Amino acid sequence: MKPLSVYVHIPFCEKRCGYCDFVSCTQTQKIDAYLKYLCAEIQAFDFSDYEVKTIYIGGGTPSLLTPQQLELLFQCLPQCTGEVTLEANPNSLTHDKCQAYQRLGVNRLSIGVQSFDSDTLRNLGRLHDVKQALDAICLAHEYFENVSIDLIKDIPHHAFVTPPAQVLKMIKHISIYSLTKDDHCVLDTDEPVNLPPEFERYEVSNYAKPGYQSRHNLVYWTGGEYIGFGAGAHSLLNNERFCNSNDILNYRREAVQKRTAEDIRAEQIMLGLRLHTGVALSLLTGKEQEIKFLTKLGLIRTTSTHVIATEAGLQVLNQLWLKLV
Ligand SMILES: C[S@@+](CC[C@H](N)C(=O)[O-])C[C@H]1O[C@@H](n2cnc3c(N)ncnc32)[C@H](O)[C@@H]1O
Ligand code: SF4
Secondary structure (H helix, E strand, C coil), X not given: CEEEXXXXXXXXXXXXXXXXXXXXXXXXXXXXXXXXXXXXHHHCCCCCCEEEXXXXXXXXXXXXXXXXXXXXXXXXXXXXXXXXXXXXXXXXXXXXXXXXXXXHCCCEEEEEEECCCHHHHHHHCCCCCHHHHHHHHHHHHHHCCCEEEEEEECECCECCCCCCHHHHHHCCEEEEEECECCCCCECCCCCCXXXXXXXXXXXXXXXXXXXXXXXXXXXXXXXXXXEEECCCCEEEEXXXXXXXXXXXXXXXXXXXXXXXXHHHHHHHHHHHHHECCCEEHHHHCCCHHHHHHHHHCCXXXXXXXXXXXXXXXXCCHHHHHHXXX
């Protein structure tokens, strides 16, 4: 049996946030029709050769689904032997839904908090305030041992606010993304993040308490195989990358993107630089001079097997990559 991860995209939101370009719409009356289409896609996939290690139900806003709708979806999903994550927005998480998630086998909740500052939340156009975010985290913690939150930093005119101590106690994982603009550029600022040391920065935007790294995301970052279902979902299977189109009720699998060995190596170097485990030296043959130069600048350090970006190096990942690729 080969290991496989499964991503399922739920492209519906109560309101679109101006900064977000994930595939989603507000036509929630289409959810039932979408689920029918999605389940047909999942059921057409042959899982018999695979052991499904992780499932990630992302969005959009999966917590918009009613327990009945989610149950329908889980009836088509394969058995999973490991981590099953569901993304939830603070204002649509309820006791009933948490109970349904537990019953259906979800064992990790990822809550889109975005900020612990009221003005920032208002200016981002979020539907929740800080109190609702705190309530949602408490509720999630009541039902789930493994709770993660998403935050955004580098927002112009809004300083990053570190999560309060009561939150840091309840959660196991934090993703902190730099706000990206329409053209996918990260803004120039790079606000420092001061989390207690128990949260290890194991990827440039991700921090976890020991044993709570996101198993699903690690599959993406280490070149593991995954299949994505739903509008706009991406896959990497049999060494081929492909994705579904964005058309919510009529999405199709798009042509396979051809990848040369050089493309794969370049991608592995970028992913490795983002991770605390680093890039295998075997990928960097012929780059000895560059490694020496970047080490002297304090941007990387080397072990006997890997090159690892330092804190300073993590601030200039693109430049590191250009030198090493
Ligand atoms: C696709 S969203 C789904 C989460 C959920 N719908 C929510 O909004 O809470 C996943 C995460 O991507 C991040 N995100 C979305 N747009 C972003 C942007 N322009 N820049 C940085 N992070 C972004 C947010 O932190 C968000 O929680
Ligand atoms: S950030 Fe979340 S709620 Fe806002 S549009 Fe994107 S997916 Fe929807």
